[in-house]
Amino acid sequence: MDAESALSKGSLDLIFNDPDQAAKQFPVPIMQCLQVKQMAPTAQGGDRYRLVMSDGQHYVQTMLATQANHVVHDEKLVRGCMARVKQYTPNNLKGKNILIILDIEVIESYGILDKIGEPSAVESKAVETTIAGNDFYGVKKEESKPPVQQQTMPSRPAMHAGNNIYPIEGLSPFSHKWTIKARVTSKSEIKTWHKASGEGKLFSVNLIDESGEIKATGFNDQCDAFYELLQEGSVYYISTPCRVNLAKKQFSNLANDYELAFERALQLFHHPGAAERRKGQHGRRHWRPQGGRRD
Numbered sequence: 001m002d003a004e005s006a007l008s009k010g011s012l013d014l015i016f017n018d019p020d021q022a023a024k025q026f027p028v029p030i031m032q033c034l035q036v037k038q039m040a041p042t043a044q045g046g047d048r049y050r051l052v053m054s055d056g057q058h059y060v061q062t063m064l065a066t067q068a069n070h071v072v073h074d075e076k077l078v079r080g081c082m083a084r085v086k087q088y089t090p091n092n093l094k095g096k097n098i099l100i101i102l103d104i105e106v107i108e109s110y111g112i113l114d115k116i117g118e119p120s121a122v123e124s125k126a127v128e129t130t131i132a133g134n135d136f137y138g139v140k141k142e143e144s145k146p147p148v149q150q151q152t153m154p155s156r157p158a159m160h161a162g163n164n165i166y167p168i169e170g171l172s173p174f175s176h177k178w179t180i181k182a183r184v185t186s187k188s189e190i191k192t193w194h195k196a197s198g199e200g201k202l203f204s205v206n207l208i209d210e211s212g213e214i215k216a217t218g219f220n221d222q223c224d225a226f227y228e229l230l231q232e233g234s235v236y237y238i239s240t241p242c243r244v245n246l247a248k249k250q251f252s253n254l255a256n257d258y259e260l261a262f263e264r265a266l267q268l269f270h271h272p273g274a275a276e277r278r279k280g281q282h283g284r285r286h287w288r289p290q291g292g293r294r295d
Contacts, residue, residue, distance in 0.1 A: 003032075003082055003110045003113055003116060004056065004116050004117070006030050006082065006107075006110070007030055007031065007032065007054075007055055007056035007082075007116060007117075008026045008029035008030045008031065008055050009055050009056045009057045010055065010057055010058075011025070011026040011029035011031070011055045012029075012031075012053075012054075012055045012057070012058040012059070012060050012099075012122045013057070013058055013122055014026065015029075015088070015090050015099070016060075016090050016092075016097050016122055019090065028084050028085065028086055029055065029084070029085050030055075030082060030083070030084055030085075030107070031053040031054055031055050031082075031083060031085055032053070032054045032055075032056070032080070032081070032082055032083075032113065032115070032116055033051060033052070033053060033054075033077060033078065033079060033080065033081050033082075033083055034051075034052040034053065034054050034059060034079060034080075034115060034119075035050075035051060035052035035079055036049060036050075036051055036072060036077060036078060036079055037049065037050045037051075039253060047066070047069055047072070047073075048063070048064075048066065048186060048253075049063075049064040049069065049072055050062065050063055050064070051063075051064055051077075051101070053083075053085070053099065053101075054115070054116070054117070054119040055119070056116050056117040056119060057117065057119055057120075058119050058120060058121065058122035059119040059120070059121060059122070060097055060098070060099050060121070060122050061096070061097075061098055061099070062088075062098065062099040062100065062101050063098060063099075063100050063101070063185055063186075064077075064101050064104070065100060065101060065102045065185070065186065065232040065233060066186055066187070066232065067102065067103075067232060068101060068102060068103055068104055071083075071104055071105075071106055076106040076108065077104065077106050078112065079112075080112040080113050080114065080115070081106050081107075081108075081110070081111075081112055081113075082106070082107045082110040082113070083104050083105060083106045083107060084104065084105045084107060085099075085101055085103075085104055086103040086104060086105055087101075087102040087103035087233070088100060088101050088102060088103075088233075089102065089183065089233045089234075091183055091185075091208060092210050093208060093209075093210060093211075093212070093213070095210075097122055098208075100183070100185055100232075100233055102232060102233045165179055165180065165181050165237075166178040166179065166180050167180075167209060167210070167211035167212070168180055168182060168207065168208070168209045168211050168212045168213065168214045168256070169211040169212040169256075170211070171214065171244050171258060171260075172244055172258060173244045173245065173246070173258070175244055176240065177240050178239070178240055179237055179238065179239040179240075180207070180209060180237070180238050181209060181235065181236070181237050181271065182207035182208055182209045182214075182235065182236060182238065183207065183208050183209070183233065183234065183235045183236075184205050184206070184207060184230050184231060184232050184233065184234055184235075184236070185205075185206045185207070185208050185213070185232065185233075186205065186206045186232060187203065187204075187205045187227075187230060187231070187232050188203050188204045188205070189203065190202070190203045190223060190227060191203065200219060200220050201219070201220060201223050202217055202218065202219045202220075202223055203217070203218055203223050203227050204216060204217040204218070205230050206254065207238070207260075212255075212256060213254045213255070213256060214254065214256045214258065214259060214260060215247065215252045215254055215256070215259040215260070216238075216242075216259065216260035216261070216262060217259065217260070217261050217262065218261075218262040219261070219262075221264060222262040222263070222264065222266070226262060226266075226268060229268065229270070230268075234270060234271075234272075235270075235271040235272075236268055236269060236270055236271060237267075237268070237269040237271055238260075238266070238267075238268050239266070239267040239268075240266075240267075241263045241264075241265045241266060242260050242261070242262055242263055242266050243260065243261040243263060244258050244259075244260060245258065245259055245260075245261055246258060246259075247259040
């Protein structure tokens with residue numbers, strides 16, 4: 001089978017608009033990598049990469065989970081290659097579709113190819129965003145913006161366990177009792193420090209919802225409590241107590257002016273997505289401070 005025939009054409013449209021049908025029709029979609037770009041380094045450690053992936057009809061911006069970085073480090077995932085996207089989670093950030101890739105396998109037998117087809121952005125069907133073949137890779141172009149549409153606000157905000165769900169962009173040091181529903185897009189390794197004043201350890205995660213992204217850090221006991229529970233690609237409800245601090249920009253590549261610091265009594269609930277439910281993971285993993293029990 002040639003490369004063009006092997007592409008899972010139409011898979012990206014289904015992934016973002018009908019995920020159940022996407023799982024049935026394209027259980028492991030085959031796509032072409034059109035761009036690999038390393039993100040600015042942060043103090044979290046580890047490389048981060050943004051990709052552009054195409055199914056031949058549509059393309060989408062993606063974020064490669066750090067657990068899959070080896071395909072870039074091994075120089076297998078490069079511009080023009082073909083790959084099986086074995087595990088992923090779709091996300092929408094401020095109206096823009098983003099695919100978080102957790103596991104990807106390069107099909108080396110196809111080699112390195114020119115861009116196949118004339119893919120257009122999956123998130124903007126009403127606007128002409130086809131990218132010309134000669135300047136697709138790495139060249140910035142000014143894209144037309146879709147017209148602003150008026151949206152009807154819901155009569156009441158979403159809720160979890162009796163608490164209103166806050167958008168990430170709405171968090172500030174003046175926010176007191178809140179809950180966010182967010183997906184983990186990256187998780188650092190555990191880092192330790194030794195100083196004259198003492199020693200400790202920490203880890204951090206980047207969280208994303210439809211409104212924005214924010215960094216969250218756990219220290220010492222919180223590192224023990226939450227490190228294994230928080231997994232890249234999974235969605236969680238995170239509730240106060242959790243401090244909202246001014247972001248230390250030198251340690252983050254996110255645009256948010258604030259960041260989170262986990263506290264001892266933090267409540268964190270795992271929210272299984274559709275893909276996990278299809279695999280039979282119906283139960284919620286959660287951490288409650290009362291009783292010190294993790295389920």
